[in-house]
Amino acid sequence: MIRSVEELRDLKGIRVLVRASLNVPIQNGIVSDATRLNAALPTIHFLLTRGARVILASHMSDSVGSLRPVFDHLKKTMQLSFVDDVAGTRAHTAANALKDGEILLLENLRRNAGEKANDMGFAKELASLADIFVNDDFTVAHRKHAGVILVPTLLPSYAGFQFLKELEGLTPALEPKSPSLAILGGAKLVTKMALLQRLLEKYDRVFVGGALANDFYAAKGYETGKSLVSGMDIAKKLLGNSKIILPDEVTVLSANDSHDTPADELAPNDIMSDISVSSIRALQPVIEQARFVLWNGPMGHFETGFRAGTNELAKIIANAKGTSIVGGGDTLSSIQNLGVEDKFEFVSTSGGAMLDFLGSGTLPGIEALEQSTKIS
Ligand code: ADP
Ligand code: MG
Numbered sequence: 001m002i003r004s005v006e007e008l009r010d011l012k013g014i015r016v017l018v019r020a021s022l023n024v025p026i027q028n029g030i031v032s033d034a035t036r037l038n039a040a041l042p043t044i045h046f047l048l049t050r051g052a053r054v055i056l057a058s059h060m061s062d063s064v065g066s067l068r069p070v071f072d073h074l075k076k077t078m079q080l081s082f083v084d085d086v087a088g089t090r091a092h093t094a095a096n097a098l099k100d101g102e103i104l105l106l107e108n109l110r111r112n113a114g115e116k117a118n119d120m121g122f123a124k125e126l127a128s129l130a131d132i133f134v135n136d137d138f139t140v141a142h143r144k145h146a147g148v149i150l151v152p153t154l155l156p157s158y159a160g161f162q163f164l165k166e167l168e169g170l171t172p173a174l175e176p177k178s179p180s181l182a183i184l185g186g187a188k189l190v191t192k193m194a195l196l197q198r199l200l201e202k203y204d205r206v207f208v209g210g211a212l213a214n215d216f217y218a219a220k221g222y223e224t225g226k227s228l229v230s231g232m233d234i235a236k237k238l239l240g241n242s243k244i245i246l247p248d249e250v251t252v253l254s255a256n257d258s259h260d261t262p263a264d265e266l267a268p269n270d271i272m273s274d275i276s277v278s279s280i281r282a283l284q285p286v287i288e289q290a291r292f293v294l295w296n297g298p299m300g301h302f303e304t305g306f307r308a309g310t311n312e313l314a315k316i317i318a319n320a321k322g323t324s325i326v327g328g329g330d331t332l333s334s335i336q337n338l339g340v341e342d343k344f345e346f347v348s349t350s351g352g353a354m355l356d357f358l359g360s361g362t363l364p365g366i367e368a369l370e371q372s373t374k375i376s
Helices: 035-049 068-074 087-098 119-129 145-156 161-173 188-201 212-219 232-238 277-288 308-317 329-335 351-360 365-374
Strands: 015-019 052-057 082-083 103-106 132-135 155-159 179-182 205-209 247-252 258-262 271-275 292-296 323-327 346-347
Touching: 015 035, 035 052, 035 161, 068 103, 068 323, 082 087, 087 103, 119 145, 132 145, 132 365, 145 365, 155 161, 155 277, 155 323, 155 365, 161 323, 161 346, 161 351, 179 188, 179 277, 188 205, 188 292, 188 351, 205 212, 205 277, 212 232, 212 271, 232 308, 247 277, 271 308, 277 308, 292 308, 292 351, 308 323, 308 329, 308 351, 323 329
Parallel strands: 015 052, 015 132, 052 103, 082 103, 132 155, 179 205, 179 292, 292 323, 323 346
Antiparallel strands: 247 258, 247 271
């Protein structure tokens, strides 16, 4: 069990280090999508109402990114200060100067190499800024970084509301109700291997679409033309698994046009770019009969307009009776503007962390919070 931030009562005089998910897109020095910042607010507001002194920490892309644009954005709606330091003297001076109900934002954690190196010295400097740690960033919970897994060994640690929302939203997908269906698309089978293995253990049926299907076609010895094939050797080992459903028909981009074709009839110059609407129709009854559907990965190369398969799939899942959980960075981009997102039971925004969580049933950042319950 992990502790929820909600257990914290009177925090007057207490410094709380909050790892928040502030790694938002920046364009020309300005926050271009504040969705994640808004999701971080409930935990921050909760701590403030308890009288805490809040020290916000996050990474921003990699070692050169800055959180200053995030500071500029946040200060429009709340009072906070910013220190251009991670865990050095200036950060300590600023943290010590905080009064009850005040907020300090630290610079990008990854500016200190100790963060990614999972360095205990850095973790100690960071932890010494505060009395309590709250992890509200599920999106990094799969990383063995100092500010994810070491700080909870040094401070009594709690999960924030956004972290808990992801954890609670995704947990039903670990042991789905039968009949269950997992739908896996996207590209690069190697990044989804652990996930696919586990899905094949826990789900009744697993549909493989997107470029991942090419790996299976190649493993079967089909002509795959110029399609993206990344993990044929992995797919070979899974060919005999009767839970796997592959699309029978695909949409290819050929020299002159794009058209639908049986999956085993590609021409040498064809590029498999989507699964056809008729393949989705064939899957429709399985989706509609499922009590539980998990979906990750676009069905086609949506960036170049091959959206039909993904759109159709999204609508069918959204309208089906069973519980449905959807997630993945590109998956969410591919279904933006369809207006179906609120028809899923849960939409995960934690990207790679979601894939790892569903593939292994836990994450280093979750385990660290569990262990930290021994510290009071
Ligand atoms: P997510 O981020 O949702 O987990 P992935 O990162 O695994 O999804 O995959 C997304 C990528 O897969 C997209 O860039 C999309 O274009 C690509 N993709 C899906 N189907 C195909 C295909 N048939 N051919 C090439 N690329 C594809
Ligand atoms: Mg992706």
